[in-house]
Amino acid sequence: MAQEKKNTPKREDGSQPIALPGIRRFQFFSNLRDRALTKNLNRLAMLGIGASLALDVAKPIAHDLPQTIFCYECRACYATQDRCPAAIAYQAELNVAARVGDHTRFIKAGGMKCIRCGSCVSFCVVNLDLPRIFSVGQERVMEALEAGRIPRDRIEGFLREGLFGREFIDRVADWFDKSGGRTA
Ligand code: SF4
Ligand code: SF4
Numbered sequence: 001m002a003q004e005k006k007n008t009p010k011r012e013d014g015s016q017p018i019a020l021p022g023i024r025r026f027q028f029f030s031n032l033r034d035r036a037l038t039k040n041l042n043r044l045a046m047l048g049i050g051a052s053l054a055l056d057v058a059k060p061i062a063h064d065l066p067q068t069i070f071c072y073e074c075r076a077c078y079a080t081q082d083r084c085p086a087a088i089a090y091q092a093e094l095n096v097a098a099r100v101g102d103h104t105r106f107i108k109a110g111g112m113k114c115i116r117c118g119s120c121v122s123f124c125v126v127n128l129d130l131p132r133i134f135s136v137g138q139e140r141v142m143e144a145l146e147a148g149r150i151p152r153d154r155i156e157g158f159l160r161e162g163l164f165g166r167e168f169i170d171r172v173a174d175w176f177d178k179s180g181g182r183t184a
Helices: 002-007 021-025 032-062 066-070 076-083 091-100 103-108 119-123 130-146 152-160 166-179
Strands: none
Touching (some): 032 066, 032 091, 066 130, 076 091, 076 119, 091 103, 091 130, 103 130, 103 152, 119 130, 130 166
């Protein structure tokens, strides 16, 4: 085996066949020294893809919403339309906002008005437990608000637009009283 290896001629750039000019033209792609670089670039790309996929999975788990990983973002749930008593037009937006912990996006999409009735569930192609997902999203928003992580003037704007449902108004008002002039 060792003998065989010893007798294998070393391939040089110039010794490669020139019968097919097309192959010769792209020959540098297959040269050993270039292949090492390509291989490492491929590894780096795979590492990047793997890390971003891991983050996509880790974030929803960290937010206690592992189910949201299965959301296709297909938007079939938008068909709920007037069957949503809170007049929420984009349920998938709530799902994605809750998954990534984007409180502003969640509030703007009407998440704090959701009464978790479950009407939209029958439109979800993977039958996600949307009321639970939205409930966790709402609780995360309230935690962020009470911890002062959402700027006060932004909350005032959301209140003016009527983006907080009745069940959260008292809690938000309490926070306003307690926080006084504090801004985040
Ligand atoms: S669970 Fe929320 S978003 Fe879904 S239909 Fe009911 S109120 Fe609308
Ligand atoms: S129908 Fe279900 S899977 Fe599709 S976007 Fe809505 S929540 Fe996600």
